[in-house]
Amino acid sequence: MSRAKKILVSGFILFNLLAMVRVHLPLEQPLLKSLYRPVDSYLNFFSLYQTWTMFAPNPSRANVFLTAEVEFMDGTKDTYKFPKASELNMEDKFSFGERYRVISDVIRKDINSFLWADTAKFALRKLRDSNYHKIPLRVHLVRHWSEIPDVNSKFIPHLTKSKSYDSYEFFTYEVL
């Protein structure tokens, strides 16, 4: 490899090394920030920000799922339950179970409220076929959670399913 090519590739290597540690370096000084600007553009372009915080600093302590309750003009109601990985077979878990687990965890958080209207409309579409003759009025999004108790107070045997869940209605979408 020619000297010029080596220098060019070395620059690319350094750029990649910087990209790997970007998230972990709290660089607030303007000079360092400007140094990182090209790296940030690259990371944004491909969404490559790396945190690698799997089960860290602590694993989650709650089993969570979402439902959407639709109220119709005739006074009836119907509920859409977002797929829950633990209730799916292996193939569906691989195909979409994990995705719904991740996005349910994202949607339930207040900080992601910009996703709530879309989520309500999606649930409405999912229930449309079974309620095609009804006029929907509103959609309520509900989060359900069951906390895993402290191991010292109660030991939960492996593969035991939670029996009781707490619920909280966190968003109402007015259809009309």
Add this chain to the structure above:
Amino acid sequence: MKTLKMMINKWDNFFFEEKPTEGIALFRIVWVGLLLMYYFADIGNIQDFYGPHALISLDTVREQFPMLHANIFHMFNISYEFTYFVVTVYGLSLALALIGLFTRPALTVVLLCMTSLHQRNIWLLSSSELLMRTITLLLIFSPCGHSLSIDSFLGNFFPRFKNKRTWSVWVVRIIQIQVSVIYLWTVFHKLKGATWLEGTAVYYATRLEDLTNFTVPYLMNSLIFLKIMTWGTLIIEFALGFFIWFKKWRKSVLILGIIFHLGIQYFMSIPFFELYLIALLINFFTPEELKAFADKGVNTFIQGIQESTLGTEIKEKIVRTLRENHETVK
């Protein structure tokens, strides 16, 4: 000045050493094979996750990511026709990259389609998809189509397909550093958590219903075993990030790492992530070791052709071409 020169030499030796291309080619086959598995698992999700009536609308995505984004959905009015077109092109490019035909352009299209589909609904994704984008991007810069590929086979007949069979290993080095960084960062973050230090993290992680897979009677209900697993995870992950660089421990750490990831896959339902990490560990075998492995595979293939019921003339022709192609590798 002397120290600087020494450092430049070390950098040169580490990143620009010439090695056979079979190693990275073998990794391409495994990696793209896994991407294809993911593709087929994902193909039924077009309506719910990517199409015009997906869970998250394209308008929301555009609002949240107004900056320049590798997402071709930003440039067009989304329709089912266009979504299916992207998915079809993605599948075809994956197939081409797997067999190694027009490998680099195929991988570039794979990256563009993959990133577009990922960024169509980024809130669905986890570390698995981040790894997919990061590694595929790096693979484009490597000569992973120079061996074990249709491209290299065509090189016997057409000069434009002829490529060098040795290369400087810098892409593999970046992938190795990337893998190391993943393990070391995760250990660093875990050490900040009380449950990892007191040994209960694996207990809580295996009680998350959506992440459970299979069990082992008694063991998964033994707090002592779960504590050993928690601390063992920290030790193994640290070894995979640090001790893997030492020749003396490399093979033991690699074997331990593969068993560790297979173990997680058995107990926990984390699709693809463990498989991706096992595939990435391939890059820690030396190119010479991987070449020996690839040679064995090619020889078995040649033997299979010789023992087949094909006509003698055709057999001889195929075997000769394969041998010629293979000898240029040596």
